[in-house]
Amino acid sequence: MIDSRPLAERMRPTRLSDYVSQSHLVGEAGALRLQIEKGITPSLIFWGPPGTGKTTLAYIIAKECQRAFFSLSAISSGIKEVREIIEKSKRERGLFTAHNPIIFIDEIHRFNKAQQDSLLEAVERGWVTLIGATTENPSFEVIPALLSRCQVYILKAFSKEDLLTLLHRAIQEDIYLKNRKIQLKETEALLRLSAGDGRKLLNTFELVVNTFSQGEEIILTNEKVLQVVQQHTVLYDKTGEQHYDIISAFIKSIRGSDPNGAVYWLARMIEGGEEVKFIARRMLILASEDIGNANPMALVVANNTFQAVTTVGYPEARIILSQCAIYLASSPKSNASYKAINTAQQLVKQKGDLPVPLHLRNAPTQLMKDLSYGKDYQYAHDFTGNFVFQDFLPDDLQGVRLYEPCDNPKENALRMYLKGLWGERYGY
The missing domain is CATH 1.20.272.10 (Zinc Finger, Delta Prime; domain 3)
Incomplete structure (x- = not known):
């Protein structure tokens, strides 16, 4: 029988040992692997870009832990479907926690508050184990009550090595590709277009392979990949891969x-x-x-x-x-604040926890006051112009400029204002 599924679906792994990438989660010392091997399945949320194996990992967890598996898409499912699965789980599995089914909800960030609320009691009482997949930050998209009941794991985009592993495995193991003569002469375009998305990589690869006739030697080049992809741009728009x-x-x-x-x-x-x-x-x-x-x-x-x-x-x-x-x-542009916090964070990593100057420390107790906490601090509002010259950085960083105003009217005015206050201290 002909298997009409896309290559990415045909190559979907069913065992943890065949799973590619996410070694920080499922490698030998990965936190998730250790849980799976112990048969522990808490409610989880997988957060990561498309094509990083979120759905696949959910399937594998269910299989490895011998759990019933129900899958829903937040795009096409609602409260009715969720409640039906929960009721079925309660009837068939009861309160035997070790056998609770897994309910997998793809794109859980698309569920509204009421839909997410419908999951709360079932997750809290252990009627089901929830695994949600999202490409969006769950802190913004998942209600706090549900988020607090789930462990969040971050999945990363596939590395170049991961993508090449997927390619070679597909050529060697896929029911159709293993019987064809395929030479990976160049892979840069294919890897770049996939942007760390394993599913996109395999489906694009299959698209290119299918432009060759049966029996014809397939030589993969950057030029060929770009040519085929440009001809099928509309297909990618329809599937949302762009x-x-x-x-x-x-x-x-x-x-x-x-x-x-x-x-x-x-x-x-x-x-x-x-x-x-x-x-x-x-x-x-x-x-x-x-x-x-x-x-x-x-x-x-x-x-x-x-x-x-x-x-x-x-x-x-x-x-x-x-x-x-x-x-x-249409607004003037500046990335000065972005660069300033990046520089400051890098400085923190390089210098470590530098001590807060004594005059800036909080002194809520007499002991702290006796230790000179807060001593010699000058309250800016007591001075003309609400400013007094004093140090606000650790001793090792005096004079270090983190904020560099960009060249635009408002920040040029800020530069002049700061120069008027600080003179040559920060070199404005």
Whole structure:
């Protein structure tokens, strides 16, 4: 019988020993492997990019731990389907915790609060073990009550070595590919286009292979891969595999101050059914990362946009998103705050926990006061202009400048203001 499933599905591993990547979780000393081997299956949430094996790992856990397995997609399922599975679990498995079924919910971030609430009692009472998969930060998308009952594991994009392992395994083991003459002459384009997504890698590879005739030698080159992919761009749009490429183009258009490009890519996401909060959240981050103090109102606008589209929803939310995207793209740009915190964090890693200067320390007790905590601190509001020259960094970092204003009207004004306060201390 002909197996019409895509290559990625045909190659889906069913045993932990065949699972590729995520060694920090399922390697010999991986926390998740140790739990599986002991038969322990707590409720879990897998957070990671598409094609990193979240669904596969859930299937393997169920099989290794000999659990009944129910799978739902948050896109097509609702409270009714969730409750049906929970009731079935209660009837068939009772309260025998070791035999509780696993309910796997793909894209759990798309469940609203009421849908997530419907899972709470079942998870809390142990009627089911929940495994959720999400590409979004669960801290934002999963309600706190449910999140507190789950362990969150982060899955990483596949490394180059992982992707090559998948390719070679497919050539050697797939029922169709192992009988064909395949030469991997060049793999750079295939690896780059997959962007760490194992599923995308295998399905793109199969797409390229299928352009060759049966019996013809298959020589994989970068040119051939790019040619085939360009001819089948629409297929990738339909399956949503350009999700991260399009959001990247959207963000880069705003960063590049092109409102036209920003609105076009916004339209692509809207027409593709992208979640409204996903788009709004990315603009909220960009307002600080790429605009910052060059236009502080950008963060206010982006935050108000997030609140507004969450309340309004589609289709009207598209207008609000468009307004915000155009505003952000048309704003002056600065990544000074982004660079400042990156530099500061790197400094912390290099220097360690430098002591807080005594005059900056809190002194709630008499003992601390006797130890000179808070001594000689000068309260800025007691001085002219609400400023007094004193040290605010550890002794080893005096004069280190972390914030470097960018060249735009507002930050140039900030530079002059800081120079007026600090003179040559920070070199502004």
